[in-house]
Amino acid sequence: MLRRLGEADIQRRSFLTNAAYSVAAAALPLGIEEAIERGQRGQHTGPRAGRAEIEAVRDMTDLFTRIDERHGGQHGRTAVVQYLRSDVADLCRATFASDEDRAEALSAAASVAYLCGWKAYDASEHGLAQRYYLQAYALTREAGDDLHAAWILRILAHNGMDIRRPESTLELADAALARIKGKAAPATESLFAITRARALANAGRGKEAARQVRAAQDLVLSGSADELPVWAARWGSPRATVASHTAKTFHALGDHANAERHYAASARNRPRTGHERITALTLAAQGREQAAQGHVEAACGSWGKSLDLLNGVRSARAVDEVAGIRRQLAVFGRRGMRAAHDLDERARIWQAAHAA
Structure with a gap:
């Protein structure tokens, strides 16, 4: 039942963005899709592979993820996509000594497809991101890894909320949490529980969201955090993630004070180095919540820290965030606030340095 629900949710056409897929969609690694189909027919005709090849893919995924978290999604994007199309597609075609090894290889491949989806999302190519996520979901399903498949449903739910297309997100969040509940450690389950909270808030069900x-x-x-499976552990502190999505939940409920408090907690719970992009975006969001409460000096302080961390980060989300900061600073600047003028000049210089 839950499997059918999850599949129905992610295949619903209304969930996809109205924008056409990026031209880059034509270059998706269809070899992986063909490998899945052959696997379902029991045809494994590629070269033999084993633990060493699986670990190599995991190590490369760890490396690419660290680069993404530090420098933004557009650093190394072409390399990750090419890696998916070549080495990872070859791994999916390989012959393995056991079904367990093949399942782990497919799960490792799913993590690379997921990262490609994340990078497409970070470039604001949302249709392409969803296609990559669907491909990752297909790989986890073929691997028989229900928990990893639930992780893909979770990101699809967040993606829908982030692009303001929440039509199916509560169903996705429900399906993801139901698959994981009672089968994973508390830290892992918390990441799914907070996704459902955010989806409830977006659905206007505030009391349920608070619970x-x-x-x-x-x-x-x-x-x-030591309990997290590898596909979740790559993305940082569960406490920071729960705090960030708690803030987004309160934002959806119009509670700016609580949103500010939890964004601050999220930033505190991330390491000082290695997660510059997400910490910078979190501080920018904290500044928005402070500005919404009329705390202009505090907002400028948060935005200034955000700009410090965004130096060298290549991310369409960061570009959009800085543009949003400047729009708000323009309002404060017209009121004669010197700090707003100075910060706007810093943001203008950042935009010039990071223009496409």
Whole structure:
């Protein structure tokens, strides 16, 4: 039942963006899709592969993810896509000594497809991102890895909320949490619980969202980051992630004070180095919540810290964020606020340096 629900959710046409897929979609690694089809027919005719090849893909995924987190999604994007089309597609075609090895290889391939989707999302190519996520989902399903498949449903839910297309996101979040509940450690489950909280808030179900937030917080506080499976651990501290999505939940509910508080907690729970892009975006969001409450000096302080961290980051989301900061600073600048003028000049210089 849950499997059919998840599949129905992600195939719904209304969930996809109205924008056409990027031209880059034509270059998707169809060899992987063909490899899945051959696997379903029991045809494995490629060269033999084993643990060493699987670990190599995992190590490369770790490396590419660290670069993404530090420098933004557009650094190394072509290399990751080419890696998916070549080495990873070859791994999916390979012959393995056991079904377990083949399943782990497909799960490793799914993580690379997921990263490609994340990079497309970071470039604001949302239709392409969803196609990559769907490909990652197909790989996890073929691997028989229900927990990893739930992780893909989770990102699809967040993607829908981020691009303001929430039509199917609550169903996706429900399906993801149902698959993971009782089968994963508390820290892992917390990441799914907070996704559902955010989806409830976006659906206008505030009281249920608040209860789900408390459940997610209880889970993450009782768990440990060491318990996370590899496909979740790559993306940083569960406490920081839960705090960030708690802030987004409160933002959807119009509670700017609580949103500000949880964005601040998220930034505190991330390492000082290695996660510059997400920390910078979190601080920028914190500044928005401060500005919404009329705390202009505090907002300028948060935005200034965000700009410090964005130096050298290549990300369409960062470009959009800085443009949004400048729009708000223009309002404050017209009121004669010197700090707003100075910060706007810094933001203008950043935009000039990061123009496409």
